[in-house]
Amino acid sequence: MFLLNGVKADTLSLQDRGLQYGDGLFETIAVRNHQLEFWQRHMQRLLDGCQRLRISVPDPELLLAEARQLLDGRGDAVLKIIVTRGQDGRGYRATTDSGSKPSRILAVNDLPDYPADNQANGVVVRYCDTRLGTNPALAGIKHLNRLEQVMARSEWQDEFIFEGLMLAAHGRVTEGTMSNLFFVKAGILHTPDLSHSGVAGIVRDVVLKLARKQQIPVLIGHYNKADFTAADEVFISNSLIGVWPVWRLEQQRFSVGSVTKKLISAVDAACLKDVTHEAI
Amino acid sequence: MFLLNGVKADTLSLQDRGLQYGDGLFETIAVRNHQLEFWQRHMQRLLDGCQRLRISVPDPELLLAEARQLLDGRGDAVLKIIVTRGQDGRGYRATTDSGSKPSRILAVNDLPDYPADNQANGVVVRYCDTRLGTNPALAGIKHLNRLEQVMARSEWQDEFIFEGLMLAAHGRVTEGTMSNLFFVKAGILHTPDLSHSGVAGIVRDVVLKLARKQQIPVLIGHYNKADFTAADEVFISNSLIGVWPVWRLEQQRFSVGSVTKKLISAVDAACLKDVTHEAI
Numbered sequence: 001m002f003l004l005n006g007v008k009a010d011t012l013s014l015q016d017r018g019l020q021y022g023d024g025l026f027e028t029i030a031v032r033n034h035q036l037e038f039w040q041r042h043m044q045r046l047l048d049g050c051q052r053l054r055i056s057v058p059d060p061e062l063l064l065a066e067a068r069q070l071l072d073g074r075g076d077a078v079l080k081i082i083v084t085r086g087q088d089g090r091g092y093r094a095t096t097d098s099g100s101k102p103s104r105i106l107a108v109n110d111l112p113d114y115p116a117d118n119q120a121n122g123v124v125v126r127y128c129d130t131r132l133g134t135n136p137a138l139a140g141i142k143h144l145n146r147l148e149q150v151m152a153r154s155e156w157q158d159e160f161i162f163e164g165l166m167l168a169a170h171g172r173v174t175e176g177t178m179s180n181l182f183f184v185k186a187g188i189l190h191t192p193d194l195s196h197s198g199v200a201g202i203v204r205d206v207v208l209k210l211a212r213k214q215q216i217p218v219l220i221g222h223y224n225k226a227d228f229t230a231a232d233e234v235f236i237s238n239s240l241i242g243v244w245p246v247w248r249l250e251q252q253r254f255s256v257g258s259v260t261k262k263l264i265s266a267v268d269a270a271c272l273k274d275v276t277h278e279a280i
Numbered sequence: 281m282f283l284l285n286g287v288k289a290d291t292l293s294l295q296d297r298g299l300q301y302g303d304g305l306f307e308t309i310a311v312r313n314h315q316l317e318f319w320q321r322h323m324q325r326l327l328d329g330c331q332r333l334r335i336s337v338p339d340p341e342l343l344l345a346e347a348r349q350l351l352d353g354r355g356d357a358v359l360k361i362i363v364t365r366g367q368d369g370r371g372y373r374a375t376t377d378s379g380s381k382p383s384r385i386l387a388v389n390d391l392p393d394y395p396a397d398n399q400a401n402g403v404v405v406r407y408c409d410t411r412l413g414t415n416p417a418l419a420g421i422k423h424l425n426r427l428e429q430v431m432a433r434s435e436w437q438d439e440f441i442f443e444g445l446m447l448a449a450h451g452r453v454t455e456g457t458m459s460n461l462f463f464v465k466a467g468i469l470h471t472p473d474l475s476h477s478g479v480a481g482i483v484r485d486v487v488l489k490l491a492r493k494q495q496i497p498v499l500i501g502h503y504n505k506a507d508f509t510a511a512d513e514v515f516i517s518n519s520l521i522g523v524w525p526v527w528r529l530e531q532q533r534f535s536v537g538s539v540t541k542k543l544i545s546a547v548d549a550a551c552l553k554d555v556t557h558e559a560i
Contacts, residue, residue, distance in 0.1 A: 002294045004294065009294065010293060010294060011291035011292055011293055011294060012291055012292055012293075013290060013291055014282045014284065014289065014290060014291060014292050014385060014387070016299070017430075019292060019296070019298050019299045019362070019364075019424070020362075020424070020426075021302075021424065021426035021427065021429070021430050022301075022302030022424050022425045022426060022427055023426070023430050053427070053430075053431070054434060082299075082300075084299075085430075091433070091458065092426065092429045092430050092432075092433035092457055092458060093433045093434070094430055094433070094434055107294070129417075130415075130417050131415055131416070131417065132415075133413025133414055133415040133418075134411075134413055134414055134449060135410075135411055135412075135413040135428060136411070137409075137410050137411065137428070137431055138413075138427060138428065138431070143427055144299070144300070144301065144302050144427075145302045145425035145426070145427045146300075146301040146302060146303070146372065146425070147301065147302055147303060147333070147418055147423055147424075147425045148415060148417070148418065149301070149372045150297075150301050150303050150333075150365075150372045150374055151333070151417055151418070152372075153371070153372035153373045153374070154334060154373070154374055169414060169449065177372055178371065
């Protein structure tokens with residue numbers, strides 16, 4: 001089910017720059033108990049991304065109204081919002097002035113049916129061979145150029161492996177194909193710097209904020225495989241899973257540690273707020 | 281005008297992975313005097329790209345028949361062929377088996393109205409600030425993840441500047457936003473290595489082949505701005521322009537040199553063959 005610029009639709013113009021160049025961005029939002037989790041943060045990231053790509057910023061109030069319309073009373077779902085630059089411009093050259101007309105696409109799908117066990121006991125992850133490109137101009141933005149993630153995700157078929165970790169230049173372990181990445185060493189929470197590669201996840205930001213609130217020391221830096229091998233705890237985050245521990249990374253096992261447990265509870269509590277109307 | 285999987289269409293499914301992830305690739309082919317220039321080379325690159333991305337390979341004979349149908353007797357045009365992975369798979373995970381159904385999109389548009397002077401006297405180019413990402417898994421492929429080019433092309437509005445040159449990691453001058461790049465120094469033809477970034481252009485390959493045929497020594501390597509500053513001749517290439525000299529790069533002027541002239545003639549001659557049926 002889709003809404004395209006406020007109208008029910010199944011298709012998009014073949015001239016849309018979203019298709020032609022991947023010229024746009026998206027948000028994936030968990031809807032639980034009729035709440036659009038971390039709505040304000042998703043809107044802020046979408047607006048920041050639009051500004052960086054010089055795409056006209058959609059009205060968050062309009063998006064919320066359209067989301068409610070598309071959800072049609074459904075309490076639990078995944079809401080995906082795509083904003084593309086629309087049809088303006090010729091070739092790579094885009095119309096960046098305020099007269100441009102972005103395409104606004106909303107989609108609602110079922111929440112994934114993840115085993116409840118994953119959050120309590122953790123998941124298995126692996127390293128991918130496909131590398132993340134390095135580009136400060138695009139880093140952090142959840143844009144539509146996601147071939148690297150598609151290629152990385154195609155590296156394994158084993159259903160037992162939940163996620164693949166991707167390295168950027170200089171062997172820097174940067175993120176999962178669809179999640180952000182943390183490790184704990186000697187009580188300090190570490191997460192990879194995303195100023196050159198990767199998507200700055202909403203839950204990643206929430207984790208960092210809640211960790212600081214709880215006086216857990218935080219470091220954001222560049223880490224390689226050896227740093228993860230030496231870690232006490234490893235976990236991943238995204239908007240659909242929240243925080244999940246990693247219990248196996250390749251052949252190495254981790255236990256679900258106290259910092260991870262503390263942050264799982266804190267993020268879950270933050271999710272329970274009606275963040276459609278209230279920022280945490 | 282579009283054909284989608286052989287049928288006239290204006291729109292594509294919103295579920296198509298071409299839109300969702302930029303999960304696909306394309307070719308831009310010049311049609312002149314009813315000839316699809318370098319058709320066999322375009323098909324070879326498209327097939328190579330599909331294999332690298334594990335997208336089912338479309339039938340070149342079918343594409344040619346559809347191109348002729350869409351052209352409908354038009355002798356001069358730009359034919360764009362997009363192949364996406366279609367709708368298969370869930371999230372980044374794609375169906376890569378032979379049962380997947382790619383989307384095949386053909387579009388016909390007018391040839392750009394370039395000044396005739398450009399090939400004789402050259403064009404003005406600049407350097408872009410937007411960098412090219414580094415990714416050996418995707419390098420060379422003309423894929424749909426083109427946000428870097430869109431951002432680079434948005435850096436200037438001056439109609440007098442035809443092209444922007446993009447640097448990759450380590451300050452390596454790699455390509456234009458929509459063209460490949462060459463320089464001549466002391467009689468040796470140089471062009472940037474594209475094994476980590478960039479699109480391996482059809483005319484670039486033709487230029488390299490024809491240069492070797494004419495005993496012009498060729499080097500493919502990593503070059504920075506200083507190498508271009510010290511060059512005797514600079515030129516760019518793509519499927520619509522063929523080969524055009526650069527007469528100004530930022531503040532530096534170049535004359536249209538003998539190697540460039542020789543290669544312009546050779547590529548033009550190669551274009552005149554009916555390459556729809558005959559490889560050069």
